[in-house]
Amino acid sequence: MRKLVAAHTTEAVLFAVIIAISIVLSFATERFFTLGNAFDLLNISAVNIIFAVGLLVVLIAGGIDISFAVAASVVQYVTALLLERIGGGGWVSGLLIAGSAGIGLGLINAFLILRFRIISIVATIATFNVYFGLLMFFTRGVSIYNLPDWLTTRVIVYEREMADGSWAEITLPVVVMAVCVAVTWLFITRTTTGRQLYAFGDNPEGARRFGINIGAMQFIAFGWLGMMAGIAGLMQAHYAQEVVPNALYGRELDVLAAVVLGGARLGGGKGTVLGCVLGVLLVSITQNGLNLMGVSPFAFKMIVGAIILVAITLSSARLENLLPMRTRKGDDR
Amino acid sequence: MDMTTAPGEDARPILSLRNINMTFGGVRALKNVSFEVMPGEVHCLAGENGSGKSTLIKVITGVYRPAAGAEIVFDGAAVSSMTPGIAQSLGIQVIWQDLALFPEMTVAENIAFQTLSGARPRFVRYPAIRKIAEDALARLGVTLDVDRPLKDFAIAQRQIVAIARALVGEARIVFMDEPTASLTQSETDHLLAIVHTLSASGVAVVFVSHRLAEVLEISSRLTVLRDGALVGVYPVEGMTQSRITELMTGRTFDQSVRAHDISRNPVVLSVQGLSRPGEFRDISFELRRGETLGITGLLGSGRTELALTLFGMRQPAAGTITLEGKAVRFASNRQAIAAGVAYLSEDRLALGLNQPQSIADNLVMASLNRILSGRLISPTKKRALVSRWIADLGVKIGQQEDAISTLSGGNQQRVAIAKWLATDPKVLILDSPTVGVDVGARAGIFEIVARLAEAGLAIILISDEVPEVYFNADRVLHMEKGRMAGWHDPRATTLKDIEAAVYA
Amino acid sequence: MNALATRFNAIFGADMAGPFAALAAVLIVFGLASPQFFTAATFGSVAFQLPELGILTLAMLLPILTGGLNLAITFTANMAGLTLAWVLQANGGADAGPGAFLLGSLLALGVGAASGLVMGLVIAFTRAHPILVSLSMMIFLRGLGEFLTRGGDISGFPGFIAPIGHGSLLGIPVPLLILIACVLACHVLLSRSKLGFSTYMIGSNIESARYSGINTRKVLVLVYMLSGAIAAVAGIIMLARFNSVRIGHGESYLLITVLACFLGGINPFGGFGRVLPVFVALVVLQLLSSGLNLLGANQHLATAVWGILLIVVMVLRWASAKFIKLTK
Structure with a gap:
């Protein structure tokens, strides 16, 4: 057990913080520690968690992607239009279309990065502008409300009536999220390709000398994120029951912050699915708790931002490092 | 060029290269280089920085592709185009100067990395990986916690991990690129003992080192490169430090003690x-x-x-x-x-x-x-x-x-x-x-x-x-x-x- | 031709070639496509739109040169604007005097520098990744601003402020003058001052800079403070131009500033890049958007074209590097 904690410090700390916050909130509010609220939290977080595990794969491979959230918006539009064209479709065709469209957009990033040696932040900032600009241009900023019925109908997978008469429900996005999380975990920890992604992110030159296909790594990582972004886009449309072209604009940075809070490293080679999920949950729980405590919603973001800032500061700081005149051992090598 | 007879004259080389040319951005890094290694011998590859030693190793392991006309023969069979994958399957292993390890991954994964590489996705079998790692470490007479990430270990232990990785999968020939550069003397001695063990079991070891004293101690033959070209192949017996320096630089040096009395200075x-x-x-x-x-x-x-x-x-x-x-x-x-x-x-x-x-x-x-x-x-x-x-x-x-x-x-x-x-x-x-x-x-x-x-x-x-x-x-x-x-x-x-x- | 290229490089520097080529291309294409392109109206609109983006880009440029990034610039600008707005409101709103404006502007610059100070300290002392530090600062400032304004606008400022956003001096728009002053100041700072020199050295190898006796922590903190203060200047101009302050104003500029830096040849990893090519790149971006506007397209298409332009420039750089390698 101690070994487990030592090997997953970030996750352990995050978990402890979440437990601590939860305990406080359980005493401070009546509603926090209820099944209904727990399920709500999952329902709200599902889309971000799907984004997060996708982004995690790119971060592990040493890249970064700014474009995935607007790519998801593009996917929403493409999927809605295609579904209309094929006469409605269903969950299977919807997921297939969204997933493939997402993969396509992700592969564009990988192609630019690989073929022209553009570093990922430059390439994806460019595609961010291209995707978003073209989306707003062609849609003229108009939202789609007449989505197929199957897409806008809430799918409740599990429900239970609570003592106070309210219903605790788990909806479809949560199940999809769970599948995405499980598959991503399986992929990056239990397949050789997943381990190669870690190795590539950790030491690209070392990986190259082992004959690992660098191109394949980029395409797989960005393709994976594209797929997750596509699925998340569809889930968000389902949840919101509409497609608004700029609904996900700006989401990329929130997700990035949560993933890195979960221990992933910009630069590659590090990060776990568990940490990533905990990172998103910490942010959601904080917002949820503040909400229940009756704090003004305008203050949420401020407090969340402060928490992330403090968390990043503390997790990067070693105490001796904060003292100006001391240098870390091995620092001078 | 003076060629000498290898130990066991009629033995077939485990590895033989001919006509190796390599150009980077107009600079010829290797010029018509030949290189031969006998089974089980300890061979030293010497040369100044930039003489082409590392480039040659990268050609042998398929990281670089040499210019047309190159011949690579391994154990009597011609290899038409070498890739890192083929090199590994032939049993050509390299301990790189920078180790080329993966600090965030566990010791076990680093040692058994070969089982993780390859283009086709497969499931990872962690118990098998752990066993491979422990066996390789046991061969070296070392115990490390194979489940800990490599970054927890000091440079000398990482070096051991790199050696262990080279021993996985039936190594026939092991290249060690400046392996002692970051080791202390006792660690170096341990490494040299390992090299002897390897050599005795028929594995050829090619040692690339700038510490000339070690070269003399450990190798049987010496190949010297200068400016990307072969200077020659020599038996180590009778070789002196200054002679090797001369061969590497093409110049002679005579040194004298510069010390003088400064005890009256402030x-x-x-x-x-x-x-x-x-x-x-x-x-x-x-x-x-x-x-x-x-x-x-x-x-x-x-x-x-x-x-x-x-x-x-x-x-x-x-x-x-x-x-x-x-x-x-x-x-x-x-x-x-x-x-x-x-x-x-x-x-x-x-x-x-x-x-x-x-x-x-x-x-x-x-x-x-x-x-x-x-x-x-x-x-x-x-x-x-x-x-x-x-x-x-x-x-x-x-x-x-x-x-x-x-x-x-x-x-x-x-x-x-x-x-x-x-x-x-x-x-x-x-x-x-x-x-x-x-x-x-x-x-x-x-x-x-x-x-x-x-x-x-x-x-x-x-x-x-x-x-x-x-x-x-x-x-x-x-x-x-x-x-x-x-x-x-x-x-x-x-x-x-x-x-x-x-x-x- | 070759001699011409050599002379060009000698006068402007090799990194100006790309932005100038893009500038020429934009002028020619739109000049041919639209008869109204070469009119005072076009250049007038460019001159008034350029400054906000331009000044924010300078705020982004400095941290990128150190190998970092400041994602908090737009909200820092908002917070600075808010500070000025409050000081004006507290001193009579529309009737506030120049003294209040001066005080408010100083406080606004102080607020901007303070946000930079916090980020700089965290980055310098904990070595946390600047993207994360500035990202969390951005989320914090956005939240703080929304909390304080409840998502609304603050408006009603004295009339003498308007010229800062709309006025002209000797036929040149005042905001453009402010931008040009900032560009020149940054240019001198980076090319001639010790701080600028240290910024480049830190950007390409912070440890070697430290070993050479550069006070890397001080430089990092100063750079982020400066970045925050420059963002505050943009915030003041925005207040004057819109005659109001709202958290979220100029938010869409954030990633455009990064784009402009890369377009202007700033090395994404830091250590290399100059202000003047970035300035030309900014002019190109603005001309593109104005030109497209004339042709009946909207800002969104311009955004997409900006992205495409960045890709094209990066591909051309890749191709020319490849070409140089081949001809060697």
């Missing part, structure tokens, strides 16, 4: 009882004007840590530093520089110079205050300062604005020295100034050192190559495990005696 720097827990203890010495004080000792002797403390980058826990009669306590290296202490880092690539930046910017980096006019940097003063030092130290450059990384190791080191001389120091600490400098260019560096001492500068010369301090210092301090182990006077002792004391 003291510049005095250190009393300096200590830092875990690094060094109770260091006391005096450094005089015009003196070159040599400090030698193995890795872990605390010499670099001592230098960094004198340079103000670390603070002593106990003891005093007196500079020109005044007790000093540096809170940072900025104060040390201002007081007249300069430190040339042993790690020129990462710390000593700012590789991507220009020659001029590197040279003025530590003495910006000297090129100000008003509050702004004066381009005229900057150019003048740079030109003066470039001329003074005989640095061969194209344009002042060229990146410093375009210069050779020797010229880079001259710029690094010039950077510190421009600060007008009283004490100059040179930490391993010949690391990454070609054998042929080292003499030039030491000529500069001698000239500076002549002009009155007090110099501390740190090196783990005993001959360097023996020939170039006035006195030699031997450090061991953070303590002062002894003083040597080059005029009164022989090189052998000091080496015996240091490597004991």
